[in-house]
Structure formats: C-alpha cells, structure tokens
Amino acid sequence: MAVRTFGRRSVLSAIFLFSFATTAWAAPSGQPIRIGGTLALTGGLAPTALLHKIAGEIFVEELNKGNGLLGRPVEWVLLDDQSKPDLTRSLYEKLITVDKVDLIIGPYATSGILAAMGVAQRYNKVYVHHSFGMPHLAKYEMHFPTASFGPEPQKSIPTTVFESLAATSKPPKSVAIVTSKFPSAQYQSSGAKEIAEKRGLKVALYLEYEFGTRDWGSLAARVKDANPDLVWIGALGLDGNQLLEAMKKLDYTPPRHFHLFPAPGPLAVAPDGKNALSVTVFEEHPPFTNNPGAAKLIPLFHDRAVKANVPYPHVETQVAGSWAAWQVLEAAVTATKSLDDKAMAQWLRKNRVDTVIGKLRFDGPNNYGDDLFKVKQVQDGKWVVVWPREFTAPGARLLPP
Amino acid sequence: MSAHGRRVALALTIATLGLGALAAVGLPAFYESFLYLIFSWIALATSWAILSGYAGYFSFGHGAFFGAGMYTTATLTTALGMPFLLTLIAAGVLAGLLGLGIGAVVFRVRRLRGELFGLLTLAITFVLATIVLNTRIDGGPGVYLSAVPMPRLLASPTGTLYLLGLLLAVLTVGAAFAIAQSRLGLGLYAIHDDEDVAEVQGVPTLAYKLMAFTLSAGIAGIAGGIHAMYVSYVTVGETFSITVPLYVVLMSVLGGARHWLGPAVGAAIIGASLYAFTGGQQAVLGRAAVAFALILVILLLPEGVVPAVIGRWRRHARAASPPTVVDIAHAAGGGRALTPAGAPAALECHDVWKAFGGIQALRGVSLAIGPGEIVGLVGPNGSGKTTLINVVSGHYEADRGRIALGTETLSGRRAHEIAGLGVSRTYQIPRPFAHFTALDNVALAATFGAGHRSAREARTEAQGWLEFTGLARRASAFPHELNLHERKFLELARALAARPRVILLDEVLSGLNPAEITSAIRLVREIHEQGVAILFVEHLMRAVLELSHRIVVLNEGEVIAEGDPRDVMRAQRVVDVYLGRSHVVA
C-alpha cells in the first residue's frame, strides 16, 4: 500500500518537474516577490535555526536560478528574532505592516511559531511553518505545518517507536522515560508513558527534569537504578548525549535508548550514540534520496553547511522540514498563480503537496495530515531509517541490543 | 503641587494624549507593538527602581512579580474565563501581595541588605518558577491564550495593547515622579544612604520599604498580565528567564536608577536597540555593535544618562548666573525664632538590660534626665554608653526594662516612633546621608522628626538650623565636601531640626580642636537654653564638668555612681574605674 503511494508520488513529481522544466527557461524578472520571516539567529535557539537559515537561503537561490515565483524573482526578508517570542511577534508585524512583504514563512520552534501565528491570523496570511511541536494548539485555519507529526504526535510517535521495537527479536519489556520540561518534548513524552502502559510495557521510571539542567549524574543514577530495557529520552539538543555519557560514567549502558529531538550530528558520531534511536522524516539514503528535490538539496546543503562551519552538514529532519515548508509555499503560489492568501490556503487544504519529506496533506484536524515520522537508528556512525520497512535504508534493519 | 510637579504632570499628560492619539489614528501595527514593548520595559524598569533605585534594595527578582502577573492573567482568562482587563487588577494585586509578603518577612532581618537581598529575590524567582512549572498552574506545556477575547479599547488588538502599555508606563513614571517628590521618596532616598540613621531620624523605614516593594511588585504584575496577552503563549522558560531581572537593572543603570525618569530613558534606549540589528545578515555582529555602544555610553556617563544630562544642563545654568545659596540662607533663617519641640519632659530609664550574644552590654541601668536638664554620661570604653543611646533611641530593643519620656513609654517602640515623640541623637562618627546636601540632610530630620512638617516648611526650618550651627554657607555642599568639624555640627543641626524634647549627644567633641570645642560647648549651651534636655556622652572631662548638671558613670553596663559632677568624679570607685583597677567589685 505504502509502496504504491510512493510510486504514485514519483510519477507525480516527474510530471511536476516536467511542467516546471518547460517554464524554467527565462531568468525571473520584474518586482521581486518578498517573503518575510524570522529565525532565531542569536540566542538559545540559534544552533538549530542556523540550519533553517541555510536551507531557506539555498531554496531561494535555487528558485531565482530558475524562474523565480510566477516569473518574478524572490527575495527572502529574514530578520533575527533573538529566540524571543515577544520580539518574534512584533517582527512579523513589521514584516506585514511596515515592510509589506507579499508572503510570510514561519520562524523556528514552537513558542516563536505560536507568537507569530496570532499575527498571521490578524492579517489573514497563509502561514507555512516547519518546526511546531504541539499540534493541538494550532487553531488558525490558514496555518500549514511541515513538521508532519500528524494531529496527535503524543500518540502516533510513541506508537511508531514501540511498534518498531516490538517487531525486533528482543522486544523491550520495560521503559524508563526521562523528559525535559520543554513544552513539546514533555507533551510527547507524557504521551509515550500512556502508550507504553497501554501496550503493556512496564514504565519503570518516569522523570521530568528542568530544561537546562546541569546535573546529569543524578538522572543517570536513577535510570541505572531502574534498569529498564529501553530509555526514552525526551530531550532537545545534546541533552541525550549528556545523559548517555553520565550513564557511561556509572558503568551503565542502557540496552536501548530513544531520543526525541536530538541534535543529530553529535549523537551519530559519539561512541555512546551507538544504536541510538530517534524519529525522522528524512535521511540521506534511498528511498528519501529518490525524490528529485532531495537529490538536488543534499549536495547543495552539504557545501553550504561546510562553508558555514556547521559540524554536521547533512540533511535530516530539521533541514528537510524547512525545505518542505518552502516547497509548500512555492506549490501554493504556483498552483494558484497568485499571491492571494485565501486562494492559496484554499488550494493547500484541498491538495496534496509533494515535498522532500513526502506527500503532505492539510485536511485533518488543525490542518494536520499524516504522521510522517519514521524510526531511525545510529549504525556505523550514521543515521539510517529502520522502520517502517518500506523506508529502511538498503540492507538496514533495527538492530537489537 | 509644586511648579515642577505641575510641569511634569503636564508633560506626561501631553505625552499620553499625543501617543494615544497616534494609535487612534492608526499606526502600522508594528509601531504599536514595538512601542508597546518599550512601554512595557519602561513600566518594568521604573517600577524596579522605585524600590531598588530609590531605596537601594537591589532586587534581582523582578522576574518573579512579572511572572506572577503573567500567570495570573493566563490562568484566570483561560481556566476561569475571566475578562482580560479584570485579570490585570488581579495580576497587580497578587504580585503586589507577593511583594508585600516577601517584604514583611525579609525587611525585618537587618542583615538582608545589599547583595543578600539580591540573592534572596533571585532565589524566590527560582522557587516560584519551579512551583509554576510543576503544578497545575502550568505543569510544563505552557498556557495558550489565543482564545481569550481582547477588549476593544481601540480598533485593533495591537492598538489595545499599545494603549494599555502606554497607560501603565505613564502611570508608573508619574508614580515614580510623585514618589520622588514626596515624603515617601525622601524617606526611601534616606534608606538608600543609611537605613539605620533614617529610622532613628523618624523615617518609618519598614512601612516605606513595604509600600515601595508592594507598588514595585504590583506594577510588574500588571505589566506581566498585559504581556501574557501580548505573547499569547506563556511558558515558564520564557517568563522566568534571566532576561527580565537582568534587563531592568541594565536599563535603570543606563538611565540613572535614582532619578524618576532614568529607568524610562534607559528602557527606551535598550528596548529600541533590540531592534537595531534584526536584519538576518548582520544579526550577530549587530548585537556586538549594540553592546559596544552601551559600554561606551556607561563609561562616558557613569551615573546614568538622565543625571548626566541634567547635571550638564545645571552646570551650564549655574555658570550663567552667580550662586545664590548664601542669600537664601539669610532670607530663610533671618528673624525667625527657632523653637524645639513641645513641652519639656523627663526621660527615664528603669532597669534596662541588653545583651549581644554572650556579652552583657547593659545590666539593669536606671537613670533619669529631668526636663531641661543636662546629664553627662561617662565611663570607660565599652562601658555601654553608646549602647544605652542605641537602646533609648530604639535602634536596639532592650531585653528588659522600661524607658519612658514623660508619660509615653519608649521601650518596645520602633526607632522612628521614638524620634516622633521627641528623642533625637547624634553619632560619634557623623553619619550624614551621602547623597543629600547639608540642607537636605537637615530638612529630612525636620520632615520626619517630632511635629511632621511639609517639605517646604522643613526646608525653611532646615536653613534656620544650618544658620544656628554656622553652616548656612555650606547648605548646598555634600557631606564628603565638609570637614569633620562641619560634619559634627551638621549632626547637631539634624538632631535639632527634629524638634526634640531630649537630645542624646554621642561624643560630639571628639576629634575637634580646642577652638572648635569651645564653639561646640557654646552651641550645646544655646541648645539647652531652648529647653531641651540633654544626655551628654563625653570623654573630655573639661566639657563634662562645665556643662553637666549631673553625672552618671557607667562601668561594664552598670551605673556605678551618680550625682553632682565634681563629687562623682572624686568618688573612689570612679577613680578606680578610670585608672583601670577593674578588680574593685561592688
């Protein structure tokens, strides 16, 4: 079933590309179309926002190398929201009411996205965003998320993860859930607890810690004490690495460990990251790389990221989600041949958009479609998708402990 | 209201109307929200300065009150469906009560000043954040206010927030101005310079600090309530971050924390600078450039922008016209008879005990000073003389015993009440308020001492007392510009301006040269001639014998002799004590 969907997608994208190629001759001309957005270029969210900046820059350059949008060049008006939601809100107001941009695209991360969503709503702007973690809070009818968690990620993501593990030769019987009190991480991890219990897993430990904690030793000691078959780490950035290291120092390595929103690079290369599990919508291997957009993106991103001194210059969830957001915006403009927000929103709600992370639809609750997240694992220093089977890297499978 | 007050009130009203009209005409929403954020910072920084700038209680916990306000509005609007504007009142009241509660506990502990107070308020912020994070108030996922209806004060929601921010900022700055001009402000400034002296001079320090803290916290709470609606998604991480407590300090320091307008100016500068470099390409280096500019400003204007500008303007004005200080002094004091407080009364100490840890400083001291009497209190170092003064003036509470002035019991009262009843004192090492001129130092005593007076009366009277002590020409000098002799006399002028019935003089003569001593003794006589009773602690026997009607000798916290000066000083026990033969025991 899923395989067939994929086939259809290839065909569709081929058609898409073809129609694209026929018009992509002339260099864009005329008044530029200005797309406004902010990213946390400085402050606490800057590490990941940097990836979104590079992705967006590449996308806009590629657009302009082609035919632009509607034959017009595209200009990305990017502002720095300094990781502050209140500033984010006012900067979106600036973009819309002072700079009078034609279109907007969302900032990085949940708080900023919510802060700007209110602005988009007041000015009836189509609002595509790429990194929003709490679908139930997104009530605006013209918002379009490409962090494709589906409407209930707190259920669907743990289900996917536990299912993938249940299918291995040594399914875990107990789980320790350790989660940061970062809103989206905590939200999905508390869901994991429910799902685990429902599936008959023993929840040996459920811990919430303050986002920004400095003492990993105590957390590690508690996990070791609980000795579970699986540790679910509801963490952001490098929290997971820190916890694994702290456990290693106690001479303890959990049989399996799952990381909700890890910084991908360090976990892949760290010795403790061996067999780490996480979820993703994109990795640099087939079938994902079969997507023609992806094939174009990967080398470009790699080049640019290396130049920008980014330590892990690979396309994965964040970058692909960002790219997909631009693809959604482009698709809506191209399909409606207009910059009219209402028309674009109407089209987006009715149609599926083919992106690097798969076919997106926005007709479910709160404009969410399917949960596109897959399970990935660190194998030989690289992330590879291991579940569901039709997306697994060639020759890969979920390795048991 | 003074002319200055009317001018400021007018300026604030015009600013409000002008800025309000701007919104009614319809600014692009960005300017509304940009200005809203600046108004919000103005309210926060100014409210912080009411306690921390004026009274010098450096709080690192303004985020706690801001956060309390944010969560009050967030909770009441979402969980209880209360109208937004109503929740602002609740936010202000709750945060204010939080401040009051913390103050009521903390301000009683004398040592919790300076950085310890800063630490305490910081710790309270952490505790509050943890409670909110782990209870149903938030619990972790944050509170989302998008469904809360926005009242339509103006057509657009941003306009409404702008207007609320404007009102709050103007009211806060207005309040800061009014306080700076009032008794409360005067008292807070005095607390900043020397809290113990302020209390002894009649400033109800605890009440004033509580008022300032409550107001400061309450305003921060309202600002938080409005801000909850502005961000519409309230999370613990954002709300209780280090940003608010750090930025209000930086803004106040930049603008000048002791001036009512300083924090507002600092807030406007720093608030606007956040937007200076938001363009994507130069964000990182732009931030560094803004920081560099801030450093330059504070290095060049270390006391803050507003005081620096005013100071420069004043110097300019002064250079243009000759000084008039001396003339004022003559006009004020001339021809007006200065009178000390009401009816003379007797001071009585009965069986007063005081211990510090294991050291018994006073062991059942009993002594009396008749109305209009001068009593010399002598004794070797460490015999308890200064302790007795500290206990009588209320700086320390006696462990046991009763102290009375006329029919009023003093023991058990706070120092400022005792000052209000007509007891004033001087310090052996003068303790003038460092940021007050000589005139203001005396005026403070006149304002808060016995017989409360208005600011203008107090200044006129202070001029008189400066003249009386020969300091009229130094009226506008600051204490560090005075020599020791002048500072000692300033102490006397302060003590007199309080209209005392009893003055406790603690070694007024020490450190003076013979000519100065002679003039000081004459001054004490003149004071006495006005009907004030004097307790005179002194080592200089010549002066004691010359001035005192009666002498009391203290040794190791006990009265060992009492009576006619010459008889007492000849008594064997007194001689032994003074010659150091402490083995002689009663």
Place this chain on the structure above:
Amino acid sequence: MPSATLLGQSIVSGLLAGGLYSLLALGLSLSWGLLRLVNLTHFALALLGAYLTYQLGHVFHVAPWLAAAAIVPAFFLIGVALHAVFAYFRVAEFASLLVTFGLAVILESLIQWFWTADYRRYETAYATMSIRVGPLFIPTLEMLACLTAVVLAFATWAWLRFTYVGKALRASAEDPAMAAAFGVNHRAQAFLLSGVSAAYAGIAGTYIALIATLAPSQIWTWLGVVFAVVIIGGLANPIGALLAGLLIGVSESVTMAVVTPAWAPLVSFSVLILILILRPGRV
C-alpha cells in the same frame, strides 16, 4: 524510597556538579568582593576558554592540559587588560554590571561568529571514564574539576590570608583610603587580582569544554546558580564559595534522586531562603 547506592551516587554527582559551580564562582567572588566589580564577563570568558580548548583539542589535537597551559596565561593577560579599562574609566559597582554585560554580549557574538551557533562537543576518550569506589562510580573529569576547585579555593584563601598582596587587597576593599594611607598600592594589586580571576575563568572553561556541550548562548545558563553560590559563600571568600557550590549541588542532586528532578531548584533555593531569613549571620 531510593536505595543507598542511588542516594550515595547522587551525593557524589551533586558534589561534583557543585565543584564546577564553585570553580566558576571563585573568580567572580574575588572581583566582586575585592574590586567591587560584578563581572558578568566572567561567564563569557569561561565559555571562550571552553571554545578555545575545543578548538585546540578537536581541531589541532592539542591535549586539554596543554591547552589550559596556554589559555591560563593568555586569560591572565585578558583580565589585566580588562582591569585597565575598568580602572581608566573608574567603573563603579553598578556600572560594572552594564559594562561587563556588554562585554559578555560582544564575546558571545564573537564566539558565534567563529564557531557558529551550532552545538559543539569535544569528544575525548576520558570523557566517560570513572573510578569505582565500592558500589559508587566517580567520574574522573568531574572529580578533577572538583579537586581543582578545592585546590584553588584553598590556595586563594591562603593567598588572601597570608601574603602581603592578599592582605593589602582585603584592606583596600574594606577601606581604600586607609589602605592607601598605609602605602598599599591598590591599583597594581587590582590588576593582579583581575588577571587571576580571568585565569580562573580559563581553567573553568577547560573543564566545561571537557564536560559539557557548547553553544554561544550558554554563557547565560550558569548565571543564576553561580550568582547564588557567590553570594551564599560570601563575597571574596574562596572557601565559602567552594562550600556554597557543593551545598547547592548536593541539595539539587539529592532532590533529583529522592523526589523528582524538576523540583530540584525548589528544594535548594527554599533551603537558601530559609537560611537567609532565619540565620542571616551564617551566610
């Protein structure tokens, strides 16, 4: 109820975390207490030290102790240079907060300019080493950091207490005019102290590079807790800073082990508030 091993392990972990707080607090306490400078730049310097260690180790393969050997004298000079600015402009206590905040932001921007905002992690072989004592494991790096804090605290204490320079500094802090009257050259010693304080930031930075993850904005994550440690310990009191760091570390980690990690700040700071209110003389 947690097992004895868990409790013991959490106390170890708290002590070691506290050691790092102390290490950061030490320099701050000195400059605040003796120079009346509330030096927010200290945090930025520590992070800069961490990034330099990372750069030298991860990119140029210089061993961390060699990196520290280069960083410490360099930072000493930075500290001296900083004090030259403070002294020239006669920066007061309040204003110092603003100036050093600005410097910290500039350093943060520079760090982000060179190393990007992305996370950096210095992977070393000894990052996960630990020593086993009975049922408990003591992580080697953290233990070294903590021991360094102990050694530096006592050395600094002895320096202030027994040497002429230390006594002169304390005298100047208590009464600058009087000390000057006795011929104490406060200015020269202030330079020395500022250099030492910055050098401590460099040492702390090396350990941060080895133990923690680096991102430019992490300058600010330590601010609150280290401020608390400095003040609890008493300004310019190295031993106090050490004990205060350990106290906060242990109370947090024990709460994490016994109750729930998210409540940890509540316990440690409530204890602090109670101490402040009930026994202010003890702080």
